[in-house]
Amino acid sequence: MFRTALRNVLAHKARLLMTVLAVMLGVAFVAGTLVFTSTLSDAFQKSSQKGFDRVDVAIQPRAQDDRGGAPGAGPRLDQKLLDAVSRVPGAASATGTVSGFTAVADKAGKLIGNGFSTRGGNYFPGADGKDARYPLRNGTAPKGPHEFALDAHTADKAGYRVGDTVRISVDGPVREQKLTGVFTTDDGTVAAGGSLALFDTHTAQQLFATSGGFSEIDVKAAAGTSQSALKAAVDKVLPKGRAEATTGKQLADDQAKMISQSMDGMKTGLLAFAGIALFVGIFIIANTFTMLVAQRTRELALLRAVGASRRQVTRSVLLEALLVGALAAATGLAAGIGIGAGLRSLMSATGATVPDGPLVISPSTIVASLAVGIVVTVLAAWLPGRRAAKIPPVAAMNSVHATATTRSLVVRNTIGALFAGAGAAGVLVATGMADGKAVMSGGAVLLLIGVFILTPLLSRPLIALAAPVLRAFGISGRLARQNALRNPRRTAATASALMIGLTLITGMTVIAGSVQKGIDKMATDALKADYVVSMASRTPLSPDVATKLAGLKEVTASSPLRNAPSRIGTGATAATEYLTGVNGADFGKLTRLDFRHGSLGTLHGGRAVVDEATAEEKHWTVGSRLPVTYEDGKKGTLTVAGVYRGNEMLNGIILDNATLAPHQQHPTDMQVMVKTKDGATDASKNALVKALGKNPAISIADKKDVSEGIAQMFSLMLNMLYGLLAMAVIVACLGVVNTLAMSVFERSQEIGMLRAIGLDRRGIKRMVRLESLVISLFGGVLGIGLGVFFGWAAGELIAGSLATYELVLPWGRMGLFLGVAALVGVLAALWPARRAARLNMLAAIKAE
Known part of the structure; x- marks a missing residue:
């Protein structure tokens, strides 16, 4: 059976190509996400760890106790404590640090850096007059209230040199400072595109409102003193309840954990979209193996007749899927590594500099990528394989196409109706709940599954609506309609792949547009200020x-x-x-x-x-x-x-x-x-x-800027969704190509007969294109309809916290989405239509 499976894979290379591509794209997305986030996390962690190389123990103010006393900020660390710590046995040096927001303007007057990462601090010279944290590349250390030093990365980017006058701002008013020095640093925020300005300690304390104190004291251990021993000694001189000490290793570990957690959110989001692409790919895989099994019904029946068991037949189909999945997963892994490297380069190209570091390809990434590709392919092929094994050998030998029984259709439609009804009820009930997110999510999943199960039933009335338009194309239009309805399950599986992507895109567009409208109204209603x-x-x-x-x-x-x-x-x-x-x-x-x-x-x-x-x-x-x-x-x-x-x-x-x-x-x-x-x-x-x-x-x-600022998060998220969900639409497009190509092969005799009785090549091409267009528009209509429903339901929940929320249906964008579905249909039909038109009519008529 293994040899049979291998032979079948080699015999159907072209027909399995789209399946391989669909799985490969999904796996590439998974692998690229894991490689990109691992590389980013590793680079930031190593960069942040460099910042703790000179810190063996850090002293920070203790968080204010909420159980009593004044509610103000916690006490600062003063010069007296710094002097006491510097005399602790085992301490080589102690550095008092001050930090806060500092905006630096370029020569055109624009802000350098990335928002919160534009920071300022203090230059704290040691006994030798130098601050070991910030080696000066040019110039001298800042002294007095009108001087400062700037990191080399920012100075080079802005074209500043020692002696220039630079406009900066700490809390609003503009200050003009003389640039006295340019320094190098391993600071992770600078490496990530931020800026760092340094002042003398007294000036920094005045600018950042620390009243002669420090925001942190960093202690360097003497040779032979461990971090834990130094921490124990420092703890003895700390004022009770005012400050706490932490080892440099613990700080580095906490920083690494925080970076890892921040990467987890990005990783989860990207993997969710990879999962959507793979889920859409399941339809393609199931479709492909369903058609391959249908075309080999007689062959499988012959195997049953000569002694193969049902289990062996199913196993042969699953072995084919295993081989296809392994090939697709390996190719996807290689492509994913390239995607991960490309995303990192893209971040650098857009100005979001990433610290230097190697591309991280962990064993878990390799295992996860291969496992995902193989498991998804095998699971998608299991149902067609099981269905093939259940066909009696005699019945299979008599008919190449085993039609679904009435009982199976009734069972399918009943199950679909129950799922869809329960899902719709759950979504509607959730709209009236104070916190109905979980109920609505569960209802949405059930409704989506129910609609998918009912799609073969829905295909007939919805595709029938296109009949008047298709008649205008003559015999090609009528044949296209009949072909789309000939195998409702196949049409449904193909359309469902596109439906899922458009459901998500439409739903998010409705929500984002409605929220934006609500925020605009809120800004207009709440503000009289200009x-x-x-x-x-x-x-x-x-x-x-x-x-x-x-x-x-x-x-x-x-x-x-x-x-x-x-x-x-x-x-x-x-x-x-x-x-x-x-x-x-x-x-x-x-x-x-x-x-x-x-x-x-x-x-x-x-x-x-x-x-x-x-x-x-x-x-x-x-x-x-x-x-x-x-x-x-x-x-x-x-x-x-x-x-x-x-x-x-x-x-x-x-x-x-x-x-x-x-x-x-x-x-x-x-x-x-x-x-x-x-x-x-x-x-x-x-x-x-x-x-x-x-x-x-x-x-x-102004009011418009205020509302756009509040809604900026939604706009950014929506644009990201469009880009990420494009992957699902691409996979769905492959599904349409795959279905049409297999359908053309399956109908070779019929196409040959049509050519023989007078339908020209142009008519054959038009027939295949119209069939593709009808299937794609069917999926598009379902997707947009479900998206609008989910967008309305989610809006009812949002309205509870945003009083000015107002449902907005983006007719223009929905028309664009429907146009995209039509374009998918047209593009997907190019190769299958050309292949159908080029069939030799005599050879096609003789084909089995």
């Missing part, structure tokens, strides 16, 4: 920015939004809550809050307004008096004046800054809302930009 000013990195903004904007003649009203931790309540029931401070006099002119109870009025003194979700959770109502412990430990009382409906832009406890600011040691703003005399015009925006020094670190956004 502009929202914030740091591009979403880091805190200096209060000087709000002061400068408020003094402009173009500005009629402005308010900073300032967050500060506090403790609400007394005793054991007290809990940490963040307070949002605003300009009470102007806040009502800049926002339009939907109040459920009470009103905004004028915020002053102890008046505060609370969002509805917080009020319900805490059982607060209008008039409730809230005991509050501020950031500095002082106590007060807030009175709830109103309860409003929160949104993505405004929520929480809002009060006047005049009440909040006195309790903040270092006030910072998250954003500033601004209303101008002439509204949101180019002139108004230019005035704000000019007033803030054309600062690249500051974002000045």
Whole structure:
């Protein structure tokens, strides 16, 4: 039976080619994902470990205890502790570090680096006057408040040299600093495309608001002292409850674990799409083996007649699948390694530099890729093999095509109806639940399976709708319709592959468009302000920015939004809550809050307004008096004046800054809302930009920019989905090619007869193309219909948290998707149609 299986594989090389391609693409996606994420993770881990080479023990402030005391930030590490640690037995040196966000502008005034990875720190010279962490390539170390040093990668990219004046920003206002030195570094964020600016320690402490302290103290062990021994010695001098020590090895391990976990999310997402491509490929494999088995029915019957058992027949089909799967998996693995290398190069080409490192091809990647390809192929071929073995030898010898029995069709349609009904019911029930994600996911899977099972039944009425159009193409159109309906199971399996991809694409498009509409409406409804000013990195903004904007003649009203931790309540029931401070006099002119109870009025003194979700959770109502412990430990009382409906832009406890600011040691703003005399015009925006020094670190956004910023995540995710799901559509296209090619081979006699009685080659080509077009459009209609239903259902859940959510049906894009389905049909038919037209009519008539 093994020799028989091998002979059959070699005899049907061309017919199995599409199956090999389908499996290969899926395996290549899996292997490429595993190679890419492993390579990326390994490169970042090794890069981060280099940063801990000079750190044997790190001292960090202990996290603030939430059980009592002032709710402010934890205590800083001071110079006294640094001196004490440097004298610990076994310590060779101790370095105090300070860090924070620092934006560096290029010569065109644009921000260098990637958002949060644009950092600043301190140059901490040792006894020799040098900082071993940052060897200077050119120039000297920074000294004084107007000097700084820049990493070599950023300096070279921006074209800066020692002596240049560079515009930077730490918390909003522009600073002009003299570049005194360019240094090299192993810092992982710099290697990944970020920037690092260094100041002298005193300047860094002032810029990053550490009040003469440090954010971390790094200790280097003397020769012969282990990290654990040094940590034990350091622990003895640490102030109780204020700081904690960690070994460099533990920090490196934690960093590696964090990097690995961050890669896991990307890996899971990419593997999910690889799984979709493989799932679509299952239809192609099952279709291929179904047709191959049908064409070899007499051969298999003869094997049964000469003594082969059912199990042996099934085993021979599975052996064929095993050989095909092994070949496809090996080819896919090789292609996947290339994809992994290509993705890494692509990241570098787009500016997201990846640390240097080898391409990582782990044994688990090889095993997983080969196993996936082989298992998927064998499983998909099992059902056709089992079906072939169940055909009685005498019946098989009498008929090449064994038609499905009425009983099997009734059973199939009954099962499909039950699955589809249960799935639809689950989805509908989930739309009315507070948290129905799990129920909706389960219902969607059941509905998808049910529709797939019912697809042969659905094919007849839906394809019949195309009859009037097909009649216009004469005999070719009528034959195309009959051919599409001749084997409903095959048509269904082919169309289902395309249906799955279009269901996901359409569903996500409906959700993304509806969310975008809801966010646009929210920005329009909630904001009266013309502009929202914030740091591009979403880091805190200096209060000087709000002061400068408020003094402009173009500005009629402005308010900073300032967050500060506090403790609400007394005793054991007290809990940490963040307070949002605003300009009470102007806040009502800049926002339009939907109040459920009470009103905004004028915020002053102890008046505060609370969002509805917080009020319900805490059982607060209008008039409730809230005991509050501020950031500095002082106590007060807030009175709830109103309860409003929160949104993505405004929520929480809002009060006047005049009440909040006195309790903040270092006030910072998250954003500033601004209303101008002439509204949101180019002139108004230019005035704000000019007033803030054309600062690249500051974002000045109007309502449209605000809504696009919130919806940016959805747009990015949608674009990624389009790219990734294109793989499933490509595999589905291969499925249509495969089905048509096999169908042409199976109908060789019929095509020969049609040629003999007068149908020309052009008519044969048109027949095959129209058949392909009908099958593809059938899958496209089903996919788009299911996608719209799933998009509507998911939107009902989203509407619970986004009050302004509004269902939007993207008719233009859905028309485009249907056009893509039609294009798939046209392209997929090119080779089979040409092959059918070139058949020799006499040889085709004589073919078995």
